[in-house]
Amino acid sequence: MKGAPFISEERTSHLTPREALINSAIPKILQSEKDMTASAENYLRTKRGTELAAEIRADGNVSIAAGNDLTARAATIESKSGTASLSAGNDISLTEGREISEDHYGIRYKESGLLSTKTTTIRTDTExxxxxxxxxxxxxxxxxxxxxxxxxxxxxxxxxxV
Incomplete structure:
Protein backbone atom coordinates (compact mmCIF):
# COMPACT_ATOMS: atom_id res chain seq x y z
CA MET A 1 0.00 0.00 0.00
CA LYS A 2 1.62 3.15 -1.15
CA GLY A 3 0.00 6.36 -0.02
CA ALA A 4 -3.60 5.19 -0.20
CA PRO A 5 -5.97 4.84 2.73
CA PHE A 6 -7.49 1.44 3.50
CA ILE A 7 -10.60 2.13 5.52
CA SER A 8 -12.96 -0.67 6.47
CA GLU A 9 -16.52 -0.29 7.67
CA GLU A 10 -16.44 -3.97 8.65
CA ARG A 11 -15.74 -5.15 12.19
CA THR A 12 -12.46 -6.83 11.22
CA SER A 13 -9.82 -6.20 8.56
CA HIS A 14 -7.12 -8.72 7.64
CA LEU A 15 -4.11 -8.32 5.37
CA THR A 16 -1.93 -11.41 4.92
CA PRO A 17 0.68 -11.09 2.17
CA ARG A 18 3.94 -13.03 2.17
CA GLU A 19 5.85 -9.78 2.71
CA ALA A 20 4.02 -6.67 3.82
CA LEU A 21 5.41 -3.34 2.70
CA ILE A 22 3.26 -0.51 3.95
CA ASN A 23 4.72 2.29 1.88
CA SER A 24 7.87 1.22 0.15
CA ALA A 25 11.55 1.41 0.94
CA ILE A 26 11.64 4.06 -1.79
CA PRO A 27 9.23 6.68 -0.45
CA LYS A 28 6.64 8.42 -2.62
CA ILE A 29 6.99 12.16 -2.06
CA LEU A 30 4.50 14.91 -2.78
CA GLN A 31 6.70 17.84 -3.71
CA SER A 32 6.30 21.44 -4.84
CA GLU A 33 8.74 24.22 -5.65
CA LYS A 34 8.18 27.90 -6.41
CA ASP A 35 10.77 30.36 -7.62
CA MET A 36 9.67 33.99 -7.75
CA THR A 37 12.89 35.76 -8.65
CA ALA A 38 12.72 39.39 -9.72
CA SER A 39 16.48 39.99 -9.45
CA ALA A 40 19.54 38.68 -7.62
CA GLU A 41 18.54 40.79 -4.57
CA ASN A 42 14.74 40.38 -4.72
CA TYR A 43 13.39 36.85 -4.63
CA LEU A 44 11.22 34.30 -2.86
CA ARG A 45 11.99 30.61 -3.33
CA THR A 46 10.09 27.84 -1.55
CA LYS A 47 10.29 24.08 -1.57
CA ARG A 48 8.00 21.58 0.19
CA GLY A 49 8.13 17.81 0.31
CA THR A 50 5.99 15.33 2.23
CA GLU A 51 6.10 11.55 2.08
CA LEU A 52 2.72 10.05 1.33
CA ALA A 53 1.68 7.87 4.23
CA ALA A 54 -0.49 4.74 4.16
CA GLU A 55 -3.53 4.63 6.43
CA ILE A 56 -5.24 1.42 7.55
CA ARG A 57 -8.26 2.10 9.77
CA ALA A 58 -11.15 -0.04 10.97
CA ASP A 59 -13.89 0.20 13.57
CA GLY A 60 -13.10 -3.36 14.74
CA ASN A 61 -9.92 -5.42 14.66
CA VAL A 62 -7.04 -4.74 12.26
CA SER A 63 -4.74 -7.69 11.58
CA ILE A 64 -1.67 -7.48 9.35
CA ALA A 65 0.40 -10.64 9.00
CA ALA A 66 3.46 -11.25 6.82
CA GLY A 67 5.11 -14.60 6.20
CA ASN A 68 8.53 -12.93 6.14
CA ASP A 69 9.10 -9.23 6.94
CA LEU A 70 6.60 -6.51 7.75
CA THR A 71 7.83 -2.96 7.09
CA ALA A 72 5.79 0.21 7.67
CA ARG A 73 7.09 3.70 6.91
CA ALA A 74 5.08 6.76 8.02
CA ALA A 75 2.00 4.53 8.29
CA THR A 76 -1.10 4.81 10.46
CA ILE A 77 -2.66 1.53 11.58
CA GLU A 78 -5.73 2.17 13.73
CA SER A 79 -8.42 0.03 15.32
CA LYS A 80 -11.08 2.23 16.91
CA SER A 81 -12.71 -0.38 19.15
CA GLY A 82 -10.65 -3.57 18.76
CA THR A 83 -7.13 -4.93 18.52
CA ALA A 84 -4.47 -3.70 16.11
CA SER A 85 -2.29 -6.74 15.44
CA LEU A 86 0.99 -6.89 13.49
CA SER A 87 2.81 -10.19 13.03
CA ALA A 88 5.72 -11.37 10.90
CA GLY A 89 7.50 -14.64 10.26
CA ASN A 90 10.80 -12.74 10.41
CA ASP A 91 11.19 -9.03 11.23
CA ILE A 92 8.90 -6.07 11.91
CA SER A 93 10.17 -2.56 11.23
CA LEU A 94 8.21 0.64 11.90
CA THR A 95 10.04 3.76 10.71
CA GLU A 96 9.41 7.44 10.17
CA GLY A 97 8.84 9.32 6.97
CA ARG A 98 10.07 12.86 6.28
CA GLU A 99 8.51 16.26 5.71
CA ILE A 100 10.86 18.98 4.48
CA SER A 101 10.52 22.68 3.79
CA GLU A 102 12.87 25.41 2.58
CA ASP A 103 12.24 29.13 2.31
CA HIS A 104 14.69 31.64 0.85
CA TYR A 105 13.71 35.30 0.85
CA GLY A 106 15.65 38.36 -0.22
CA ILE A 107 14.74 42.00 -0.66
CA ARG A 108 16.77 45.12 -1.28
CA TYR A 109 15.29 48.60 -1.29
CA LYS A 110 16.39 52.23 -1.08
CA GLU A 111 14.96 55.03 0.99
CA SER A 112 15.82 58.58 0.04
CA GLY A 113 15.54 61.62 2.22
CA LEU A 114 16.39 65.25 1.68
CA LEU A 115 20.10 64.83 2.44
CA SER A 116 20.64 61.07 2.51
CA THR A 117 19.97 57.73 0.86
CA LYS A 118 19.72 54.51 2.80
CA THR A 119 19.88 51.02 1.23
CA THR A 120 18.46 48.08 3.18
CA THR A 121 19.09 44.43 2.33
CA ILE A 122 17.21 41.60 4.06
CA ARG A 123 17.93 37.92 3.51
CA THR A 124 16.22 35.06 5.30
CA ASP A 125 16.91 31.35 4.81
CA THR A 126 15.00 28.71 6.78
CA GLU A 127 14.95 24.95 6.44
CA VAL A 162 0.32 -3.35 24.35
Whole structure:
Protein backbone atom coordinates (compact mmCIF):
# COMPACT_ATOMS: atom_id res chain seq x y z
CA MET A 1 0.00 0.00 0.00
CA LYS A 2 1.62 3.15 -1.15
CA GLY A 3 0.00 6.36 -0.02
CA ALA A 4 -3.60 5.19 -0.20
CA PRO A 5 -5.97 4.84 2.73
CA PHE A 6 -7.49 1.44 3.50
CA ILE A 7 -10.60 2.13 5.52
CA SER A 8 -12.96 -0.67 6.47
CA GLU A 9 -16.52 -0.29 7.67
CA GLU A 10 -16.44 -3.97 8.65
CA ARG A 11 -15.74 -5.15 12.19
CA THR A 12 -12.46 -6.83 11.22
CA SER A 13 -9.82 -6.20 8.56
CA HIS A 14 -7.12 -8.72 7.64
CA LEU A 15 -4.11 -8.32 5.37
CA THR A 16 -1.93 -11.41 4.92
CA PRO A 17 0.68 -11.09 2.17
CA ARG A 18 3.94 -13.03 2.17
CA GLU A 19 5.85 -9.78 2.71
CA ALA A 20 4.02 -6.67 3.82
CA LEU A 21 5.41 -3.34 2.70
CA ILE A 22 3.26 -0.51 3.95
CA ASN A 23 4.72 2.29 1.88
CA SER A 24 7.87 1.22 0.15
CA ALA A 25 11.55 1.41 0.94
CA ILE A 26 11.64 4.06 -1.79
CA PRO A 27 9.23 6.68 -0.45
CA LYS A 28 6.64 8.42 -2.62
CA ILE A 29 6.99 12.16 -2.06
CA LEU A 30 4.50 14.91 -2.78
CA GLN A 31 6.70 17.84 -3.71
CA SER A 32 6.30 21.44 -4.84
CA GLU A 33 8.74 24.22 -5.65
CA LYS A 34 8.18 27.90 -6.41
CA ASP A 35 10.77 30.36 -7.62
CA MET A 36 9.67 33.99 -7.75
CA THR A 37 12.89 35.76 -8.65
CA ALA A 38 12.72 39.39 -9.72
CA SER A 39 16.48 39.99 -9.45
CA ALA A 40 19.54 38.68 -7.62
CA GLU A 41 18.54 40.79 -4.57
CA ASN A 42 14.74 40.38 -4.72
CA TYR A 43 13.39 36.85 -4.63
CA LEU A 44 11.22 34.30 -2.86
CA ARG A 45 11.99 30.61 -3.33
CA THR A 46 10.09 27.84 -1.55
CA LYS A 47 10.29 24.08 -1.57
CA ARG A 48 8.00 21.58 0.19
CA GLY A 49 8.13 17.81 0.31
CA THR A 50 5.99 15.33 2.23
CA GLU A 51 6.10 11.55 2.08
CA LEU A 52 2.72 10.05 1.33
CA ALA A 53 1.68 7.87 4.23
CA ALA A 54 -0.49 4.74 4.16
CA GLU A 55 -3.53 4.63 6.43
CA ILE A 56 -5.24 1.42 7.55
CA ARG A 57 -8.26 2.10 9.77
CA ALA A 58 -11.15 -0.04 10.97
CA ASP A 59 -13.89 0.20 13.57
CA GLY A 60 -13.10 -3.36 14.74
CA ASN A 61 -9.92 -5.42 14.66
CA VAL A 62 -7.04 -4.74 12.26
CA SER A 63 -4.74 -7.69 11.58
CA ILE A 64 -1.67 -7.48 9.35
CA ALA A 65 0.40 -10.64 9.00
CA ALA A 66 3.46 -11.25 6.82
CA GLY A 67 5.11 -14.60 6.20
CA ASN A 68 8.53 -12.93 6.14
CA ASP A 69 9.10 -9.23 6.94
CA LEU A 70 6.60 -6.51 7.75
CA THR A 71 7.83 -2.96 7.09
CA ALA A 72 5.79 0.21 7.67
CA ARG A 73 7.09 3.70 6.91
CA ALA A 74 5.08 6.76 8.02
CA ALA A 75 2.00 4.53 8.29
CA THR A 76 -1.10 4.81 10.46
CA ILE A 77 -2.66 1.53 11.58
CA GLU A 78 -5.73 2.17 13.73
CA SER A 79 -8.42 0.03 15.32
CA LYS A 80 -11.08 2.23 16.91
CA SER A 81 -12.71 -0.38 19.15
CA GLY A 82 -10.65 -3.57 18.76
CA THR A 83 -7.13 -4.93 18.52
CA ALA A 84 -4.47 -3.70 16.11
CA SER A 85 -2.29 -6.74 15.44
CA LEU A 86 0.99 -6.89 13.49
CA SER A 87 2.81 -10.19 13.03
CA ALA A 88 5.72 -11.37 10.90
CA GLY A 89 7.50 -14.64 10.26
CA ASN A 90 10.80 -12.74 10.41
CA ASP A 91 11.19 -9.03 11.23
CA ILE A 92 8.90 -6.07 11.91
CA SER A 93 10.17 -2.56 11.23
CA LEU A 94 8.21 0.64 11.90
CA THR A 95 10.04 3.76 10.71
CA GLU A 96 9.41 7.44 10.17
CA GLY A 97 8.84 9.32 6.97
CA ARG A 98 10.07 12.86 6.28
CA GLU A 99 8.51 16.26 5.71
CA ILE A 100 10.86 18.98 4.48
CA SER A 101 10.52 22.68 3.79
CA GLU A 102 12.87 25.41 2.58
CA ASP A 103 12.24 29.13 2.31
CA HIS A 104 14.69 31.64 0.85
CA TYR A 105 13.71 35.30 0.85
CA GLY A 106 15.65 38.36 -0.22
CA ILE A 107 14.74 42.00 -0.66
CA ARG A 108 16.77 45.12 -1.28
CA TYR A 109 15.29 48.60 -1.29
CA LYS A 110 16.39 52.23 -1.08
CA GLU A 111 14.96 55.03 0.99
CA SER A 112 15.82 58.58 0.04
CA GLY A 113 15.54 61.62 2.22
CA LEU A 114 16.39 65.25 1.68
CA LEU A 115 20.10 64.83 2.44
CA SER A 116 20.64 61.07 2.51
CA THR A 117 19.97 57.73 0.86
CA LYS A 118 19.72 54.51 2.80
CA THR A 119 19.88 51.02 1.23
CA THR A 120 18.46 48.08 3.18
CA THR A 121 19.09 44.43 2.33
CA ILE A 122 17.21 41.60 4.06
CA ARG A 123 17.93 37.92 3.51
CA THR A 124 16.22 35.06 5.30
CA ASP A 125 16.91 31.35 4.81
CA THR A 126 15.00 28.71 6.78
CA GLU A 127 14.95 24.95 6.44
CA UNK A 128 13.12 22.26 8.35
CA UNK A 129 13.19 18.46 8.28
CA UNK A 130 10.48 16.84 10.41
CA UNK A 131 9.76 13.18 11.11
CA UNK A 132 6.34 11.76 10.21
CA UNK A 133 5.82 9.02 12.77
CA UNK A 134 4.39 5.57 12.19
CA UNK A 135 1.35 5.04 14.45
CA UNK A 136 -0.25 1.83 15.70
CA UNK A 137 -3.28 2.36 17.95
CA UNK A 138 -6.25 0.41 19.28
CA UNK A 139 -7.98 -0.77 22.43
CA UNK A 140 -5.25 -3.41 22.43
CA UNK A 141 -2.08 -3.56 20.33
CA UNK A 142 -0.19 -6.77 19.58
CA UNK A 143 3.17 -6.80 17.75
CA UNK A 144 4.77 -10.23 17.23
CA UNK A 145 7.95 -10.93 15.26
CA UNK A 146 9.75 -14.28 15.21
CA UNK A 147 13.09 -12.47 14.90
CA UNK A 148 13.54 -8.73 15.42
CA UNK A 149 11.14 -5.83 15.94
CA UNK A 150 12.57 -2.34 15.47
CA UNK A 151 10.83 0.99 15.95
CA UNK A 152 12.14 4.40 14.86
CA UNK A 153 9.91 7.41 15.58
CA UNK A 154 6.97 5.07 16.10
CA UNK A 155 3.95 5.92 18.24
CA UNK A 156 2.43 2.73 19.66
CA UNK A 157 -0.52 3.26 22.00
CA UNK A 158 -3.41 1.21 23.39
CA UNK A 159 -6.31 1.91 25.72
CA UNK A 160 -5.59 -1.39 27.50
CA UNK A 161 -2.72 -3.74 26.60
CA VAL A 162 0.32 -3.35 24.35
Missing amino acids: SDTAITSKVTGKNVSITAKRDASFTAADIAADHD
